[in-house]
Amino acid sequence: MPIDAEKAVAAEPRSTRISWDHKDVQLYHLGIGAGADPDRVDPATDPGELRYTLESRLQVLPSFATVAGAGVVGGLSSPGIDIDLAAVLHGGQSVRVHRPIPVKGSAVQSSKVAAVYDKGKAAVLVLRTEAADDEGPLWTNDAQIFVRGEGGFGGERGPSERQARPAVAPHHVVERPVRPDQALLYRLSGDWNPLHADPEFARLAGFDRPILHGLCTYGMTLKAVTDTVLGGDVTRIRSYRTRFAGVVFPGETLRIQMWTGENQVRVEVGAVERDGAPVLGDTFVEHS
Incomplete structure (x- = not known):
C-alpha cells in the first residue's frame, strides 16, 4: 500500500528553521487583497488597510502561518507516504496561534503526519506543522489532505467536519472581488x-483556466472577518479552520456570510458569479 499509516504517524517530526520580516508579511497581505477593499473610499491609504501594508503600522494575520514555512507538498514526502500528487486534494486547513505573530521573526518549525484516516475511496492525511521561537510556541497548522484511491485499508474513519448551515440569516454579508x-x-x-x-497545465487538470489558491481564499476570508467583526484587530484571533468546498477563478467575487456568536464567527463563502457556488464551508474563527 502506498500509504503505511502506522509508519507515517510514528515517524519523527522533521524540523527546519524559518525566518520572515515585514516584506514577507506585506507581500502575503497584498496577495490576499489588502489595499483593495471595495468598502474603503481610498483603500490604498485608508488606515484600516495600512495596518496590513505599511511597515510602520504592520500587524500579521494568523493565516500568514500557512506560508511562513514549508508548504503542504513537503509534508507529503514523509516516511510511509508514497503517493501520486495528481490524486491529492487540499481538503481543509486550520491554524491556531498561541500568541500574536511578530512582524519579524525566526522560529523552528517541525512537521509530521499527525493522523491518517480511511474514508473508503480516499485516505485523509493530517499534516501538522508547529512553530516556536525563543519565547515559546507560535502556531500550530493542520492541513487535511485527501488522497483519492488510497482508502479502504481498514483504518479509523476520523471526525466529520460537516455541520448544518445556521437556520437564521447571516449577521454580516460582504463581497470581496478577486x-x-x-x-x-x-x-x-x-x-x-x-x-x-x-x-x-490547468486544462490538463480539468479546468478551462487557472484557479485561485485555496489558501488565498482562506486568507481573504479571515481578513474580511477581522475587518467586519473584530475591528481589524488580528490579536483577538485564536484559531481559524475551514473545509475547502469548491474552486475560485481569478476575476470572480467572493460572497462571505458571517454568523456571530460568543467568541466565535461561523462563515460560509460562495462565488457570486456562479450563483453562490460553495467555496469554503464549515468555517469558524475563534476569538477573544
Whole structure:
C-alpha cells in the first residue's frame, strides 16, 4: 500500500528553521487583497488597510502561518507516504496561534503526519506543522489532505467536519472581488503550483483556466472577518479552520456570510458569479 499509516504517524517530526520580516508579511497581505477593499473610499491609504501594508503600522494575520514555512507538498514526502500528487486534494486547513505573530521573526518549525484516516475511496492525511521561537510556541497548522484511491485499508474513519448551515440569516454579508492577477501575486509567497498560473497545465487538470489558491481564499476570508467583526484587530484571533468546498477563478467575487456568536464567527463563502457556488464551508474563527 502506498500509504503505511502506522509508519507515517510514528515517524519523527522533521524540523527546519524559518525566518520572515515585514516584506514577507506585506507581500502575503497584498496577495490576499489588502489595499483593495471595495468598502474603503481610498483603500490604498485608508488606515484600516495600512495596518496590513505599511511597515510602520504592520500587524500579521494568523493565516500568514500557512506560508511562513514549508508548504503542504513537503509534508507529503514523509516516511510511509508514497503517493501520486495528481490524486491529492487540499481538503481543509486550520491554524491556531498561541500568541500574536511578530512582524519579524525566526522560529523552528517541525512537521509530521499527525493522523491518517480511511474514508473508503480516499485516505485523509493530517499534516501538522508547529512553530516556536525563543519565547515559546507560535502556531500550530493542520492541513487535511485527501488522497483519492488510497482508502479502504481498514483504518479509523476520523471526525466529520460537516455541520448544518445556521437556520437564521447571516449577521454580516460582504463581497470581496478577486483581482484577475491575484493568483500570480499570491504565488510569490511560496506556492508555485502551475495550476494557478499556467492555462495549459490547468486544462490538463480539468479546468478551462487557472484557479485561485485555496489558501488565498482562506486568507481573504479571515481578513474580511477581522475587518467586519473584530475591528481589524488580528490579536483577538485564536484559531481559524475551514473545509475547502469548491474552486475560485481569478476575476470572480467572493460572497462571505458571517454568523456571530460568543467568541466565535461561523462563515460560509460562495462565488457570486456562479450563483453562490460553495467555496469554503464549515468555517469558524475563534476569538477573544
